[in-house]
Amino acid sequence: MKLWERRFKDRKEDPYLEEFNASITEDFFLFNSEIIASKAYAKALHEAGILSDEELSQILNGLDKVIERVKAGVEARKYEDVHTLVESLLIDEIGDVGKKLHTGRSRNEQVVTDEKLWMRGRIIGLIELLKELQRTIIKVAEENFDVIIPGYTHLQQAQPVLFSHYIMSLFWALERDKDRLLMALKGLTSSPLGSGALAGTTIPIDRDKLAKEMGFRGPTENSMDSVADRSFILDALFAISMIAIDLSRFTEDFIIYSSREFGFLELEDHISTSSSLMPQKKNPDFFELIRGKTARFISYLTSLMVTLKGLPMTYNKDLQEDKFPLFRAFTEIEEIIVVFNKCLLGIHPDQENILRKMASFMLATDLVDYLVAKGIPFREAHGIVGELVYTAQAEGKELKQLSLDEFKKFSPAFEDDVFEIFDFRKSVERKKTYGSTNPEFVRKQIEKAKKIIS
Ligand code: ARG
16 A cells, blocks of 8 residues: 555556565564654644644554554555554544644654664663673673683783683773763754654644654754764664674684684583584584674675765665664674673683693793893893793793703893792782783772673
8 A cells, every 4th residue: 555646547566666665574663663753743743733632632542553453463565664554554543534644744754763763772772781791791700710811912822811801801892882882872862853854844843842752852953964864873883883893803712712722711512513524523603603793783884884875865765775784783783792691601711721821931021021120121121031032942942941040141130030920820910000910900890890880
């Protein structure tokens, strides 16, 4: 059924083309928002003198009946989009009065209003999910607080760090992701409704009141901008992509760390799978899928950016393509956060094996600092230790295997106490800066994190 069918005489529908034009399968998720916005709009029409008291209550009741009918099941595919569906069912239910609801209104403004209403709830839900994951991170950090791992740069062992420090680094990334979601939420504070198709309407709608009725702070400022704008979706898609990217980075670590070559992490069986051919396999499929699916979010963001970049003002049907990335991104990111959360609880660091893999070369920087403490200028100390590392490696030795005499060949500043350097735990404890891996600072970090999410 078409709301505009009388524009044509004997228009013969080509079902294939009609289906191509329709968006009902992609925008039905906006149904509840469409009802909220329609009720608010009916009230605004009533205020504007278009609907009598009686007509308003008929429309409001009619919209409730539409909800019931949809719950009972309707053949949604008959309708072009969710806006058409609601209006058509309303007219079915209450007859001619229903035909007044669209006075001065355009689907161009309805669609953005619905999207903003829908996104509001979903963003808040997403922030809650992220908080839950942050709680899990804290739990995992506390349970493995003292475990020491190699910290990497360039995927080369760099300096020892606490596992708790490492895993807490994800907490702060997610904290920024939450901030980005809050910023996206701020972009949803103004209501487009009352903008008409693009130019506003002759019906004296009190847009401010209408906006507040739907929980917006106020109306948008420019009717043309209102119907053409989709940047509020891009903001959310970027925030969502960043969540996926942040989780993906860590799944990459977990995948590598659980390999035989590393053997740092033991994965519980229920977060592992095996092979149909190779019976020995224990595969980190869930983490791989999160890493793999991250590509989708980036594509949702890019696809909408590309849709927008060449559009003439104002509404163009291309904009109908915004629903797919919007709905998919919100739905799929929730799934990914839940899966990540469950799997994070199933990873267990193997301290013994980790220590076996940690080379004492990772303490070379500590050795430099040792010489600096003995009064040697940093650049000189750095050079001395560089030569030490070179020589030890050439001789196939670890730094700690050199004798004091050998150390002294490189600098007379080396004394007996040099061997105290070769202790990963002490190395971690020697860190003095706020935000460092020093256990005291990590404890403070966790306390602060707890406060943030409480
Ligand atoms: N289904 C359309 C969309 O999602 C609604 C707006 C239609 N507007 C129009 N002028 N055809 O974009």
